[in-house]
Amino acid sequence: MPTLPVPTFTQVVFVLIAAFTVISGLGVVVARNLFHSALLLAATFFGVAGLYVMLEAEFLAVTQILIYVGAVATLITFAIMLTRGAMHGETNPLNRQWGKAALFAFLFLVGLLGYLGGIPWPAPFQAIQADEGLIARLGEQLVTRYMVSLEVMGLLLMVALVGAILLARDDKP
């Protein structure tokens, strides 16, 4: 009788987190209630943050929770609560656009498979020193090498902010 290899702690945790992420991600698209979809989306973000922790990228994980779970998903739920009545949020997951959506999802899958197929598994990796210096180096890179992209992002957010205020204004100029 072949003995099964005893999984290590890390493997068990990885499988649990990955399953959680995939199942909640699936739930986002099949849930009939829009609010449930939004909550499952938050759960998916959490799962992804868990995967980042497994990769020893704590900074990225916490930022993911801070931005995506704490701000983006909260805003989505907030918007749903503002625009719809409490319980009548039944939506059909298959609307008129489903054909196009399926096409793009398929194209994305093909692209992803092509990319993954190009990597020689097991992939060579380089261990990073996950210490205090990591965040400092990240910050340094942001204001030197990625300076332009950072500024462009700031400008984009600024434009979005001004546009939102203009739309929400009561006294139209």
Add this chain to the structure above:
Amino acid sequence: MDWLNLLVYPAVRVLVLFFVLLTGFAYLTWYERKLLARFQVRYGPNRAGRFGLLQPLADAIKALFKEEIVPDHVDRPVYLLAPALAIVPALIIWAVIPVAKDFPAVADVPIGILWILAVAGIEGYGVILAGWSSNNNYSLLGALRSSAQMISYELPLGIFLVSILVLAGTFSLVELVEMSRPWWEWLWLWLVFPLFFICILAETNRSPFDLPETENELVAGFQTEYGGMKFALFFMAEYINMITTSAIMATLFFGGWKGPFADQYVWLGPVYLFIKVVALLFLFIWVRASVSRPRWDQLMRFSWQFLLPVSLMHLMGSAVFTVFLK
């Protein structure tokens, strides 16, 4: 053994922490009722046990043995998830708070301050879920108010935290407490402590910012449809949040576990932290007893038109100080 180090030891620490926090919650309700009574020239609870000390126990037994009622018109899974989700962030934020010399509550992660910010960001979910799933206009309005309030006050709160971070130059709370700061830094921090405290009041939905549950407008706000133990869980979340935020403020502004001789005798650390937390909790209750509730628009205006610019200015000041004086 990676199982032992990764699972068993942290689990024991977590259990001890939860026991302390839940006991702390029970006696915080007693402390608050006694203090409020004193502020209003009454006696407060004095029937169960000496000085009413057994009152929290009686309340807990009552809440546990109440009938579990789930109304028909609610969204059942979300309705049941909400109280649990309300209490989890209040407990897990403790993981990074140092309780004694070289001894964080659970783990010394290099991203302690970010962890606090991130968990504070998800604190609103319990309230939002409760308000939406109750399928009740009062609950929904309470939840809407709460999420707007939390989003608005998180911003200056986060910027104040960044300001402290810039001055300290470290993400780890353990290091933050242990480093020695010059006098001007303490002064600069204490200057904004009242504003930080106001943000915390809004984040924890405490009076005078308890608009999500204003009795005269919204019955009981987001928790209208909850009873028995489920209501008790919301109650617990609010009070544990008070304890947690007090501990955070003590750590950031008042040196955490530090005090005379705390370096030599490690057991003195938790004692000093406890004293500081109790003093800050007194402040919470004092404010509740003396300040009246603002109107909804006043609350929002205060955050966006006063707190946010002031916090940004404080951040700029901190950056200038760090560059020129450190």
